[in-house]
Amino acid sequence: MNKNVSPLELAPAAPVKPADHPQVRTGRIGVLLMNLGTPDGTDYWSMRRYLKEFLSDRRVIETSRLIWWPVLNLIILSKRPGPKGRDYATIWNKERDEGPLKTITRSQAEQVAERMRAVAGDKVVVDWAMRYGNPPVKPAIENLLAQGCDRILLVPLYPQYAAATSATACDQAFRALMEMRWQPTVRVSPPYFEDPVYIDAVVNSMKRDLAKLDFEPEVVLVSFHGVPKSYLLKGDPYHCQCVKTYRLMREAMGWPAERFRMSFQSRFGTEEWLKPYTDETVESLAKSGVKRMAILAPGFSADCLETLEELDGENREIFEHNGGEKFAYLPCLNDSEDGIRVIQAVVERELQGWL
Numbered sequence: 001m002n003k004n005v006s007p008l009e010l011a012p013a014a015p016v017k018p019a020d021h022p023q024v025r026t027g028r029i030g031v032l033l034m035n036l037g038t039p040d041g042t043d044y045w046s047m048r049r050y051l052k053e054f055l056s057d058r059r060v061i062e063t064s065r066l067i068w069w070p071v072l073n074l075i076i077l078s079k080r081p082g083p084k085g086r087d088y089a090t091i092w093n094k095e096r097d098e099g100p101l102k103t104i105t106r107s108q109a110e111q112v113a114e115r116m117r118a119v120a121g122d123k124v125v126v127d128w129a130m131r132y133g134n135p136p137v138k139p140a141i142e143n144l145l146a147q148g149c150d151r152i153l154l155v156p157l158y159p160q161y162a163a164a165t166s167a168t169a170c171d172q173a174f175r176a177l178m179e180m181r182w183q184p185t186v187r188v189s190p191p192y193f194e195d196p197v198y199i200d201a202v203v204n205s206m207k208r209d210l211a212k213l214d215f216e217p218e219v220v221l222v223s224f225h226g227v228p229k230s231y232l233l234k235g236d237p238y239h240c241q242c243v244k245t246y247r248l249m250r251e252a253m254g255w256p257a258e259r260f261r262m263s264f265q266s267r268f269g270t271e272e273w274l275k276p277y278t279d280e281t282v283e284s285l286a287k288s289g290v291k292r293m294a295i296l297a298p299g300f301s302a303d304c305l306e307t308l309e310e311l312d313g314e315n316r317e318i319f320e321h322n323g324g325e326k327f328a329y330l331p332c333l334n335d336s337e338d339g340i341r342v343i344q345a346v347v348e349r350e351l352q353g354w355l
Contacts, residue, residue, distance in 0.1 A: 025148030029124045029354050030184070031116070031347055032140055033109050034169040035157045035302065037132030038099030042089040047081035054132045059168035062231070091308040102130070104302035105157070107335035108343060115344050120355055125149055126347075131169045138176035144184070151185045153350050155343070157301040159198055160245060161191035162227055162238035189350045193241040194248060197345040201338035202245075202298040203252045209330040210294065217294040217328065219259055219285055222246050223311060224299040226264035226273040239274055245298060265297075265315075266306050282315045286322035293319060296330035301339065303332045 039050035055061055055072055093103050105128050113126035125147050129140035144152055154173050156166040170188055177183050192198045210217070224242040232239045246262040253260060265278035278295075285293060295315060297307045312329035319327045333339030348355075 025146070026150045028122070028148040028150070029120075029351065030141075030144030030147070030149030030152040031112070031124060031126045031155060031351075032137075032144065032152060032173070033105065033112070033126070033128040033155050033157055033343070034137065034173070035101060035105045035128070035130055036165065036169075036304070037130035038101045038304070039085075039088060039133060041097070042085040042092055044081045044085060047085040047088070048077055050133050051080060051084065052077055057132075057164075057168055059171065060164045062228075087309050088305060090313065091305060099304065100308065101302050101304040102134075104334050105130070108157075108302070108340065111335060111340045112343050112347060115340065116347065119348065123355070124351070131172055137169070137172040138179075141173060141176050141184075145180075145182075149184060151187075151354055153187045153189060153347065153354075155189045155346060155350075157343070158299070159191060159195075159301070160193045160224070160238055160241040160299055163231065163236050164227060166191065187350055187354075189346050191241060192342070192346055193245045195342075195345070198342050199245070199248045199252060201333055201342045202296075203249055205333055205336065205338050206249075206253075206296055206330055209296075209328075213294070213328050215292050215326045215328075217292050217326075218290050219261060219293045220255075221278070221281060221285075221293060221295045222249065222260070222262040223265045223278045223295055223297050224262065224274075225297075225306060226267050226277070229272045229274055232274065242299060249298065265310060278311070279315060279318055282318045282324075283322050286319045286324040289323070291324060292326040293324065294328040294330055297332060300332045301343075302334050307332060 037050070037054070040046045052072070055076065061068055061072075088099060091100055092098075093100055096103055109126050109128035113124075116124040116126055125144055127140050127144055129135050129137040131137065141152065154170060156169045158165045158169075161167075173186075177186065206220075210220075224246075227236065227238055242262070242264075246260075250257065250260045261281065263276045263278040263281040264274040267273040267277060282293070282295070295311050297311060300307055307329070316327045316329070333342060
């Protein structure tokens with residue numbers, strides 16, 4: 001080796017891109033928070049578009065298409081948009097002209113983005129999307145790619161896994177990836193139904209909200225969104241994960257099962273769904289002499305129609321109509337400190353090795 005030649009002079013020259021080479025941005029990490037969705041408005045046609053997209057999903061409705069398509073298009077999409085639109089109108093964020101699920105999910109993404117900047121600077125980009133409606137998943141992934149994210153973490157915002165929620169959100173992301181020449185490297189965060197951070201958050205939130213009440217509930221009911229029983233029998237782990245979340249919450253509270261109960265809500269159609277049903281449980285409690293109760297839905301990461309209208313509205317009426325006197329709905333984690341702490345913990349854990 002010539003002692004007068006420096007190692008830098010011997011190193012191969014960096015490749016020079018041709019003049020017509022397209023600009024490529026790489027080296028960043030994307031995080032995409034995904035939730036169910038919400039209609040664009042409460043009017044008939046907005047509701048119809050949303051319901052058609054939602055109820056056409058084979059993950060949601062597994063009934064034979066020969067049976068389901070006539071029912072959906074000739075009956076449901078003719079009759080349900082009007083009443084459902086009126087239900088949404090009772091909870092609508094009129095200031096932003098959007099459903100509360102959209103408002104809350106946006107805030108969750110913004111707060112997680114701010115926290116990740118403190119951890120990793122501008123290396124991590126956080127965005128959000130809805131499986132049904134707007135903002136859609138595909139443009140969100142394309143936006144992350146445009147910002148140089150060659151690795152993306154998909155975060156379905158469902159503590160408990162179900163094919164009709166977590167899986168269909170990922171399906172939508174994978175459909176977008178199938179059309180891309182240069183796919184990013186992708187990870188999917190697992191369900192966090194038993195994560196100590198999540199259990200601690202929902203229990204702390206419940207205790208705080210109970211302390212604000214002007215009465216002490218005789219019964220606290222934990223309500224999870226239901227699915228047809230046939231989905232459980234086909235191997236969906238959702239029911240088992242809900243039961244474990246409930247059990248861990250009850251153990252953390254130290255309450256007997258008589259005071260801390262669980263149920264499943266939002267059944268649809270004539271098929272048997274997971275039991276016990278929330279509305280029947282609420283009615284039975286009132287008729288049995290329970291005068292004071294509270295209800296919460298830890299399976300939802302953000303309040304939406306199924307919590308604000310169904311639980312706080314319909315089930316409140318059921319309870320009071322059947323002899324109940326004091327009823328309280330306890331909010332979801334939403335974009336609270338506890339809620340953001342859970343999402344951040346999931347994100348940071350699943351980004352290990354990338355950061």
